[in-house]
Amino acid sequence: MKAEKNAIILAHYYQTGDIQDIADFVGDSLELSQKAASNSADIIVLSGVKFMAETAKILAPDKKVLLPDIYAGCSLADSCKPEDFKKFIDENPGRTVISYVNTNAEIKALSDIICTSSNAVSIVESLPGDEKIIFAPDRNLGNYILNRTGKDMIIWNGTCYVHEEFSLEALLELKKKNKDAKIIVHPECELQVRMVADFIGSTAAMIDFTKNDNSKSYIVATEAGIIHQMKKENHDKKFLPVPPVDSTCGCSECRFMKLITIEKIYKCLLDEKPEIIIEKDILLKARKPIIRMLEISEKQGF
Numbered sequence: 001m002k003a004e005k006n007a008i009i010l011a012h013y014y015q016t017g018d019i020q021d022i023a024d025f026v027g028d029s030l031e032l033s034q035k036a037a038s039n040s041a042d043i044i045v046l047s048g049v050k051f052m053a054e055t056a057k058i059l060a061p062d063k064k065v066l067l068p069d070i071y072a073g074c075s076l077a078d079s080c081k082p083e084d085f086k087k088f089i090d091e092n093p094g095r096t097v098i099s100y101v102n103t104n105a106e107i108k109a110l111s112d113i114i115c116t117s118s119n120a121v122s123i124v125e126s127l128p129g130d131e132k133i134i135f136a137p138d139r140n141l142g143n144y145i146l147n148r149t150g151k152d153m154i155i156w157n158g159t160c161y162v163h164e165e166f167s168l169e170a171l172l173e174l175k176k177k178n179k180d181a182k183i184i185v186h187p188e189c190e191l192q193v194r195m196v197a198d199f200i201g202s203t204a205a206m207i208d209f210t211k212n213d214n215s216k217s218y219i220v221a222t223e224a225g226i227i228h229q230m231k232k233e234n235h236d237k238k239f240l241p242v243p244p245v246d247s248t249c250g251c252s253e254c255r256f257m258k259l260i261t262i263e264k265i266y267k268c269l270l271d272e273k274p275e276i277i278i279e280k281d282i283l284l285k286a287r288k289p290i291i292r293m294l295e296i297s298e299k300q301g302f
């Protein structure tokens with residue numbers, strides 16, 4: 001059916017292993033947007049969450065973009081409402097607005113540049129030294145960038161519920177039992193978790209790190225779906241997910257990401273819905289800051 005319809009399945013690293021295995025392409029937010037902007041398919045099935053499908057639609061407006069479950073949202077994107085964000089920008093004039101890709105289309109339309117966790121630091125560093133910045137919506141990623149760059153930044157107070165929930169106590173307990181394991185952490189995690197990290201990076205950077213590093217085991221502080229890809233790339237290494245503060249299960253999974261199933265992917269390709277539709281004016285305004293990000297990233301070799 002995929003071949004008949006000239007469709008492509010793009011999946012995020014936080015999807016379940018079975019989905020990652022049938023996808024045409026698996027990547028982080030930056031890689032998914034790059035792929036959405038450059039493929040010859042007529043239909044994109046975005047196996048991830050809504051802001052990712054919206055980004056694909058913004059970059060490929062002539063294609064049909066399908067999201068297998070329209071309720072696959074994101075706590076971080078939803079923490080930043082357009083009317084509140086517009087007020088925030090108006091109250092802090094003269095600042096360049098950098099928004100994380102984990103935002104809804106309306107927020108992107110209010111922004112000057114978009115970034116992902118792969119390129120956030122280098123995008124901020126690419127701006128002139130005295131340029132004042134508004135960063136939204138993730139306060140942990142924002143603080144991480146602020147510490148790395150020392151820029152004048154005002155940061156929106158949003159969070160991803162998955163990355164906020166990692167238990168430092170459980171992490172240190174895992175480390176005590178696995179002394180040789182390196183702690184690898186996503187920058188959306190809170191400061192106390194980032195402070196004990198051996199490595200901090202985006203999902204793609206974390207995967208690369210485990211490929212090139214010579215340790216045999218890793219304690220992984222990001223959504224547990226990424227471990228599928230890490231295991232595929234490193235058969236002889238061990239990966240331990242960090243448990244959340246309050247959970248009866250052993251790992252942290254994003255309930256929005258996990259709404260997507262193989263059955264829903266099949267059904268949405270069969271019915272060609274739910275389809276992502278974005279108002280033209282919003283789409284055109286949201287496109288500019290994403291294109292600016294892709295251009296900066298290309299120049300910097302990302």
Ligand code: SF4
Nearest residue numbers: 074075076160162254
């Ligand atoms: S892991 Fe967090 S940031 Fe990513 S989709 Fe889920 S809620 Fe949003």
